[in-house]
């Protein structure tokens with residue numbers, strides 16, 4: 001398909017989602033926290049010949065801003081903005097379309113989302129497009145009667161700026177960025193009700209439904225039930241008289257440890273985005289550990305190693321050498337995800 005290299009608007013993202021649903025394919029949505037990890041994601045997209053989704057959480061934004069700064073939503077927003085602007089500048093050089101979005105914003109972190117929407121509004125006024133392609137609000141820890149009016153207000157404001165709002169219904173289990181949840185299953189009735197309310201405002205939304213998914217990797221089994229996604233789509237079709245098989249664009253969070261069959265089933269039910277964080281974190285850190293183990297002889301002193309007491313070790317301890325290996329490992333892990341998601345070669 002014909003998409004420009006660079007950051008996509010929410011409308012372009014939505015057009016892409018239609019094609020992904022037809023192909024029963026999804027894109028990896030990679031959490032990053034620095035320019036280097038953003039580059040690792042764009043490198044994977046270039047190799048996959050597909051668009052990519054790059055996300056910053058509030059924690060990622062804070063890390064990128066620098067953690068000696070105070071814990072402040074304005075600073076988290078500035079850190080996330082800096083990543084988004086880096087991607088906007090660099091994506092054309094990687095030659096890939098990039099969707100730039102943010103991850104879980106809970107009720108208590110809504111001031112962070114407000115700050116980003118201010119940045120989007122200013123960018124929109126200046127250039128005609130928002131800075132980000134979309135944001136995520138995750139009010140799943142609150143009762144739906146409290147969450148829904150906020151989702152509706154946010155959707156209206158996202159749609160006015162041509163952006164996509166992702167919302168979560170039902171709670172993802174595990175821990176991410178210090179936020180913990182209990183794995184749950186979205187109710188098809190509730191899902192259909194929310195769809196009915198939101199679609200009257202705009203169709204620029206995606207939904208993170210829960211079907212036993214968990215953030216992170218833990219010992220023991222979790223009961224992942226992608227059939228719940230099918231039940232939610234069926235309920236929407238039935239109650240709203242729709243003929244489309246998968247009316248809702250779905251996002252899969254907490255996918256570490258799911259089987260190929262479960263993944264395939266999730267794709268069949270309209271999953272177009274899978275968030276990845278835990279597995280790319282592991283790939284990145286493991287590459288550093290392996291590098292240190294393999295090069296210990298050169299890392300203990302600035303000059304001298306076991307074969308030459310006078311040799312300088314600068315080329316071994318240069319952080320760029322260490323980190324570029326970690327970024328390559330992250331790129332390789334993202335490419336694996338593209339394969340799982342049937343997301344390779346989407347650009348044809």
Ligand SMILES: [Zn+2]
Pocket residue numbers: 104172176215253254275
């Ligand atoms: Zn998530």
